[in-house]
Amino acid sequence: DSGVTQTPKHLITATGQRVTLRCSPRSGDLSVYWYQQSLDQGLQFLIQYYNGEERAKGNILERFSAQQFPDLHSELNLSSLELGDSALYFCASSPGLAGAITGELFFGEGSRLTVL
Amino acid sequence: AQSVTQLGSHVSVSEGALVLLRCNYSSSVPPYLFWYVQYPNQGLQLLLKYTSAATLVKGINGFEAEFKKSETSFHLTKPSAHMSDAAEYFCAVRLRNNAGNMLTFGGGTRLMVKP
Numbered sequence: 441d442s443g444v445t446q447t448p449k450h451l452i453t454a455t456g457q458r459v460t461l462r463c464s465p466r467s468g469d470l471s472v473y474w475y476q477q478s479l480d481q482g483l484q485f486l487i488q489y490y491n492g493e494e495r496a497k498g499n500i501l502e503r504f505s506a507q508q509f510p511d512l513h514s515e516l517n518l519s520s521l522e523l524g525d526s527a528l529y530f531c532a533s534s535p536g537l538a539g540a541i542t543g544e545l546f547f548g549e550g551s552r553l554t555v556l
Numbered sequence: 557a558q559s560v561t562q563l564g565s566h567v568s569v570s571e572g573a574l575v576l577l578r579c580n581y582s583s584s585v586p587p588y589l590f591w592y593v594q595y596p597n598q599g600l601q602l603l604l605k606y607t608s609a610a611t612l613v614k615g616i617n618g619f620e621a622e623f624k625k626s627e628t629s630f631h632l633t634k635p636s637a638h639m640s641d642a643a644e645y646f647c648a649v650r651l652r653n654n655a656g657n658m659l660t661f662g663g664g665t666r667l668m669v670k671p
Contacts, residue, residue: 442599444599473658482662483600483661483664484661485658485659485660485661496561529602530599547592547601548599549599551597
């Protein structure tokens with residue numbers, strides 16, 4: 441158990457809909473990262489937040505947005521969903537900004553999104 | 557742009573055999589390198605990391621990896637495979653001068669261990 445909690449574990453929805461994925465980082469971790477894992481694109485970095493502020497942005501679509509709240513949990517909002525958005529969405533956390541340097545990314549078990 | 561390539565999306569070995577999972581990176585500056593493992597229905601777990609100290613890095617579960625700058629490689633090995641090693645393995649890279657903090661992952665290699 442990494443200490444990172446993601447909900448829901450599974451989600452099935454229709455095209456055009458909007459969903460929210462939630463992540464609670466490990467206790468004390470300030471950085472939260474979102475990754476998308478799909479068969480054709482592999483594991484893609486989406487966005488990182490540190491202590492409530494956006495710190496780095498990757499291949500995140502404009503239809504997607506995220507935020508980190510004062511209690512440090514994070515939400516990833518996916519809107520106008522398309523079939524291609526079906527994927528496993530991972531949240532990871534680390535103690536600070538240097539998480540990626542030290543490799544201390546702790547991953548949750550992911551939220552599997554299926555868009556029909 | 558930095559990238560990482562894992563040769564072989566699937567590798568099958570017999571129990572007790574050598575495990576070799578290949579990873580090559582593209583970067584003119586030696587990056588930070590990582591191997592993660594993903595067991596079924598679980599998140600990614602750090603196996604080991606290279607951050608400029610010893611070029612031979614030992615990780616958990618008997619795995620190790622060697623950083624070879626001349627070959628831009630960071631292959632993962634284990635002398636003797638165990639059934640419990642069956643999982644997907646990801647190589648990841650972060651440039652030292654990357655202002656962002658994200659890791660770039662390879663496509664993954666699924667390791668199958670035959671009895």
